[in-house]
Amino acid sequence: MSVLRDDDILFSHVNENRSAAAVTGAFWSALSTFIPTVFTFAVFVVTSRVLQPQDFGLVALSFSIVSFAGSFGPTAFGEAIIQRAEIRRSHLDTIFLLSLVFSFFIYGALCIAASPIAEYVGHGEIRYLIYIMGLKVFFDFTTIVPNAIVNRKMSFHLVAVRTVIATITSAGICLVLVLAGFGLWALAIAQIAATAASCGASFWGAGWSPGLHLKRASLNDLLHYGFFASGTRFLQTMSLDNLIIGVLLSPSALGMYNFSKRLFDMINNVIAGGLTSVTHVLLSSLRSDPKKVREAFLMATFGCSLVSYPVFIGLAAVADDLIPTVFGGHWIEAVWPVRFYCVIGLMAGIGYVQASLIKSQGEMDWWFYYQLARNILTLLSIAILYPYGVTTIVFAIMVQVLLFWPITSWKVSRHIDLSIVAYLMQFLRPSMASAGMVSVVLLLHEALIHWSTYPRLAVEILAGAIAYGCLIFILCRPRLNLLMGIIKQARQRKNNKGASVSTVAHRS
Template sequence: MSVLQDDDILFSHVSENRSAAAVKGAFWSAVSTLIPTVLTFAVFVVTSRVLQPRDFGLVALAFSIVSFAASFGPTAFGEAIIQRAEIRRSHLDTIFLLSLVFSFLVYGALCLAASSIAAYVGHQEVTYLIYIMGLKVFFDFTAVVPNAIVNRKMSFHLVAVRTVIATITSACICLVLVLAGFGLWGLAIAQIAATAASCGAAFWGAGWFPGLNIKRASLDDLLHYGFFASGTRFLQTMSLDNLLIGVLLSPSALGIYNFSKRLFDMINNVIAGGLTSVTHVLLSSLRSDPKKVREAFLMATFGCALVSYPVFIGLASVADDAITTIFGAHWIEAVWPVRFYCVIGLMAGIGYVQASLIKSQGEMDWWFYYQLARNLLTLVTIAVLYPYGVTTIVFAIMVEVLLFWPITSWKVSQHIELSIPAYLAQFLRPTVASAAMVAVVLLLHELLRHWSPYPRLAIEVLGGGIAYCSLIFVLCRARLDVLIGSIKQARQRKADRGAVATPV
């Protein structure tokens, strides 16, 4: 048995049976997003009925302040660990120390500034919310390296276990505290419990413990990719849109905005969140084989569109009944923002896969500048349109997404060496099937307009789902056969390896 030296190469990329690993990873990633999202959605429904938009707005405002401060940390250096061909012990120890130092600096800055921030926004509760929710940075930052190790090894079953543990912990604490009358404080404490549980599970799953093998050269190896990855993560997590709306409008307006965005995020995480981690690792390991990169990317794009289109288009068509029936009449103002976010969702799911391709090909700097332009335009949009309310702001953000999406499509077409029309053809059949689904839903809504909302909503969802699945089966039979065949081949190869390994 060999003994690891202080700076041996660790945790190599998966180099064999990557298709099987990707299929297995997609399954576990779906588990790690579906189960937590179902639990989170259940908690979301309960808390939305108990709490008011103002409560959600205050928690969202404090969370956005913490996220803005945390976005200055090196959390995205984990992506550099995943992307690099060879990783040594010194890489891991150096990034862990860097993350730990930043966690103390960020939390200290938050505590010092909490009172002044609360006075500026005019809500004293924000001070204590920052004290509580600021603890999140310790757990998020220290989990950077173990999370990267788990993903690099494509051990997505461990990711699923970690995520489920964190979600169950958070859900139980949140429900107990909110129903016991702690109000918005229950929401804040539950988020810290979730990140703490997730951090502990990440270390357990990685099977790694930090050491003192720290080298400047190891930081230099990861610095370029990690810098632009951190810049991109900064743009994604800084939550300046929440800050601007919370300050320029009101906590209640922020509550409506955050409600719509959070509902969109939960759905998008189920559809594309798990797939993203799989595609990033898989495409990174396939960089030397352009043909396989194209095949893997197109299959991931097709699978994402197949699911995201009916979900988001379906939600948009039943939003008026769904929002007020499930969450309560006090969320009626969120109906149109939710619909606009559904349109954004059609682009966002595919955008996750596009981002995985672009970043896996080493163009993190291009992706950073693209995200920078997007975020700056969003902030300008909010600053200009805030007098017209949240609905107008979300509508303008939707238009912005539609205008920017062709840019990434052009970039992707270059990487996979496929014309833009041929690439966009991937979405034609799901679009046609979704249009037929909407027609069925609207027809049922008209026929059942005198029914009570609950049974009408159930029949609309069931009828629309049957219409979509039936048409997809007809239109996409060949693509579905290829997808199912890939899964069967992966299982057969695994069975063959088991037969060879087992002596007769």
């Protein structure tokens, strides 16, 4: 019987059948985002019809304060664990202790600052919302290591289970509380329930428990990558845009802004959220083989654009009917912000895949400075344009995304050794199919203008989906055949592996 020493390697990257693992992982990751988003969307619709923009604004402002405080922690050291070639017990224990210490300090700071913040904003509810939602810091920080272990092993089915458990728990609690009349408190309590359930499921899925194998050298091994990764995560989660809008405008204005942004986030998570974790792990494991990196990246980019383009372009086309009909007439002012976010969505999903490529190649510092520049420009835009309202702010953010898009395209083209023109051609056919889809939707809208809203929306969406499906089949048939071939190979390998296991079991 061998004894596991502290200097033994615990987890190495997956080296065999990585394409099959990636395809299977993409399926489970899609499932772990699709099912929760369905539940989240259902809760979003119910709460949007029951609660007012100010309620959403107060919760969003409190969540932004907690997120800003939590973003100072070592939240992205899990990415460093994933990216590193070899991981030892001391790496895991050291990062876990570091995360736990940060969680205590940050929650304490939130509790001390809650009363002054509530007085400054002029809404007493903020104080107690911070007390409740601040608990999220504990659960988020303690799951950094187990989440990294699960992703590193490419055990994406466990990620799916964890996410589904957390979402169902949160959705059930939120619906019961909001229908019982708890108002905005239902949103706050449900978020804590979700993070607590996710934390428990993460430890169960990782099969790991923290110990006391602490080493400064292990921290140093992860420090450079983890520092810039945490800096990038800080820029992504600090939510200063919500803070500025909530303080300089009003909770109602923040409610409108948060509504459009949250709708965008839910859609984007379904399309690219699960793909991000798969591509980051896969591209990290393939970094020594540039040809395979390029093939995997282009396939992921194609798959993402194949789905994101029709969804976001289609939503922009029907937003004026869809928003007030589904969510209620009090959200009518969010129609144009939603449309601007749809334009952002055309690049956001692909941007996730680009980020996975750049970070997997060890350039986390470059990605950090890029995100820093973008965030500074966003905050300046909000600070300057807030007197003109939420719609103008979101329009400015959209323009900024369009202006920064060529920079990442240039960076990606260098990594995959492909010209920018050849890289951008990946998006031509999905764009053409989406244009045809919109033409069908707009023609039907004019033809059925005298119909009631619900049946007209249903016909437009169904006809648009059929049109896009037919056009994409015609325009992208060779690429679709290649993708289906990879999926079939993955299934065949899985079946062969299962048959081999059964044979061995039968012989024994």
